[in-house]
Amino acid sequence: MIRIRCISHDGVREIDAEEGISLQTILRKSGYDIYSPCGGRGRCGKCTVWVSGVGKVISCRYKPTSDTEVILPGENEAGILVRQTEFLEDFPFNREISPGLSNSPIGVAIDLGTTTVVLYFLNLIDGAIEKIASFLNPQMRFGSDVISRITYCQENDTGLQELQNAITERINFETDTFLTDRGLVSGNLEKIVVAGNTTMLHLLLGEDPVPIALAPFTPKFTSKQIKKGDSSKININPEGHLITLPCLSAYVGADIIAGLAVLKPLFKNYLFVDIGTNGEIALVTGSTVYACSAAAGPAFEGASISCGMAAVTGAVSGFSDDGEIQVIGNIAPAGICGSGIVDIVAYLVRKGIVDGTGFMKDPFVIHEANAIKVTRQDIREIQLAKSAIFSGIRILMKRAGIGFGDVEALYLAGGFGNYISIRSAVDLGLLPEELEGRIFAVGNSAGIGALQYLRSDEIESRIGRLIENSIYVDLSEAEDFPEEFAMNMDFQQRSV
Ligand code: FES
The missing domain is CATH 3.30.420.480 (Domain of unknown function (DUF4445))
Incomplete structure (x- = not known):
């Protein structure tokens, strides 16, 4: 018998289990609901849990042989796994793709x-x-x-x-x-x-x-x-x-192309946005893809924020309207990461502490003892970053000649998209208010795209079509970009 310590959002439980059976079976028998679209056949890769000292494991393939501590996905992570199944392709495995060089x-x-x-x-x-x-x-x-x-x-x-x-x-x-x-x-x-x-x-x-x-x-x-x-x-x-895999340009890479290629064809017009130092944005209208890269700077990665830090233990990763802070690892805060600063600035805008122009009278203190605060300059950095992304979206919409009413979905790709609050991103003006309710985080779509390429030959032709039908819009050459950028700097105060 071995002992499994399970940490989930419901708390901590210890269960006894036999050696040699899969972690998924052990967890299921103990009443934990593990998301398993392929029914435990090792095909979908979505039944992941975190094993202390080992890392992320596929629970239907992992058989613990000694006492083990397991961390189950949080609600946010679990939601993304479900959305990946909903929005990303899972092509049947084609054995022919194996080069056949070994047993x-x-x-x-x-x-x-x-x-x-x-x-x-x-x-x-x-x-x-x-x-x-x-x-x-x-x-x-x-x-x-x-x-x-x-x-x-x-x-x-x-x-x-x-x-x-x-x-x-x-x-x-x-x-x-x-x-x-x-x-x-x-x-x-x-x-x-x-x-x-x-x-x-x-x-x-x-x-x-x-x-x-x-x-x-x-x-x-x-x-x-x-x-x-x-x-x-x-x-x-x-x-x-x-x-x-192929890229489109210097700043629209194979990560975006692979992510687009793996999306299920559910909609005619949709946006695909990966927010990072360079926000990579694609607008798909029928078979045409408009793509650009917006220089957002490192604010969303915490780098240009006075108390900014990466999304690691000690980072403030969330901030609620009642002033409660979420800190990665549940320890005293050491700084603020991207999702935290988005939440905090959105809160300050909602409460009118920051006005429409971005003005704030005094620094906003998050944690007095550890001197964690948000300054006027931080607000400015966020304005620059959010305006770059939003303006990139607006320019693509103009080139395609469509309005937000024509866009059926906005997919948020990549790590940052996983963790930001969509409500805060909309309140900030980073993402369009008109698309609220149609914005979906799809997690690591680039990795899933590469995986599907490895397991099936269907995705190659999709990638070819995407590249062929893509129009790269160079924002540094776009005459209307400076005006858009200036216009989108302000915050819109929506509601308290
Ligand atoms: S349930 Fe699909 S890989 Fe484990």
């Missing part, structure tokens, strides 16, 4: 984010997801955003090599760990598919990213790249392939 072929889909990297390990015999691993991108030590990493390459002779080594060594560590745990070797790793922004893909392949940051912003490549195993820096079968 136990493994594929890996990677969402190569600037901040977070997620790996999905797929069994290429039955299509089951064996493991999901994630880690902070080790390139963070060279800069938190793409421009600072490109600058590092520009200013250091060995910069590109250092950045490439940082990410490939970490990916190799994860893949080697996975293979060793199962008694496999790198020859079993036959295919890797990567989605990421244009800069991240250049750094992975060791291609010079500097042209991405210099006018006319022409990357070395935007098309799909295929590297044979023996010419890649990833430890895979020498005859296997490392594939990076």
